[in-house]
Amino acid sequence: GAVVSQHPSRVICKSGTSVKIECRSLDFQATTMFWYRQFPKQSLMLMATSNEGSKATYEQGVEKDKFLINHASLTLSTLTVTSAHPEDSSFYICSARDHPRQGAGTEAFFGQGTRLTVV
Amino acid sequence: QKEVEQDPGPLSVPEGAIVSLNCTYSNSAFQYFMWYRQYSRKGPELLMYTYSSGNKEDGRFTAQVDKSSKYISLFIRDSQPSDSATYLCAMNQGGSEKLVFGKGTKLTVNP
Numbered sequence: 080g081a082v083v084s085q086h087p088s089r090v091i092c093k094s095g096t097s098v099k100i101e102c103r104s105l106d107f108q109a110t111t112m113f114w115y116r117q118f119p120k121q122s123l124m125l126m127a128t129s130n131e132g133s134k135a136t137y138e139q140g141v142e143k144d145k146f147l148i149n150h151a152s153l154t155l156s157t158l159t160v161t162s163a164h165p166e167d168s169s170f171y172i173c174s175a176r177d178h179p180r181q182g183a184g185t186e187a188f189f190g191q192g193t194r195l196t197v198v
Numbered sequence: 199q200k201e202v203e204q205d206p207g208p209l210s211v212p213e214g215a216i217v218s219l220n221c222t223y224s225n226s227a228f229q230y231f232m233w234y235r236q237y238s239r240k241g242p243e244l245l246m247y248t249y250s251s252g253n254k255e256d257g258r259f260t261a262q263v264d265k266s267s268k269y270i271s272l273f274i275r276d277s278q279p280s281d282s283a284t285y286l287c288a289m290n291q292g293g294s295e296k297l298v299f300g301k302g303t304k305l306t307v308n309p
Contacts (some may be wrong), residue, residue, distance in 0.1 A: 172241050
């Protein structure tokens with residue numbers, strides 16, 4: 080299957096600082112990437128859909144000014160958690176589809192996830 | 199009612215057992231169904247992908263979709279300790295890229 084690389088895998092930051100998480104599609108071009116958040120024993124919650132060259136689409140309840148998404152190329156999307164607080168501590172996961180959207184059903188491949196701890 | 203319901207378990211079975219994992223859903227527009235395996239502190243890994251109703255087999259894994267009952271299953275034959283993980287069902291509807299996930303079922307296969 081296609082490979083999606085996410086970095087860093089773990090990060091600890093101080094409250095009030097910003098953290099950037101990178102998501103790269105290594106062997107395919109991804110016009111669309113997705114960012115999820117996962118709390119312990121909970122399902123993946125979609126935060127936003129990242130489209131190459133345009134603004135991200137955020138899900139209801141997700142603060143776009145707090146979770147900045149940039150999708151500058153067909154292989155890279157970044158999520159920046161700004162002014163992080165302890166309640167932002169979570170597992171963040173990106174995913175990408177391996178070819179341009181032609182209809183539903185394209186498999187999504189996931190990155191390894193990033194464990195963010197805000198102290 | 200949540201769009202996708204999945205029993206979180208935990209489910210514990212002996213090595214070699216047949217495992218049955220299930221999800222129900224409420225949105226009849228869902229057409230594409232996936233099963234992901236997630237090891238602790240890792241991203242989900244795609245296991246099975248099916249379209250509409252029917253069965254799909256891949257090695258020890260069989261995915262079943264019953265759209266009339268809005269019910270999907272994943273069977274694991276001859277389960278191994280390395281199958282111990284959380285299994286997430288996911289689905290989406292035609293024309294939409296958004297996946298809707300179940301909560302995941304934590305499976306432990308004991309040697």
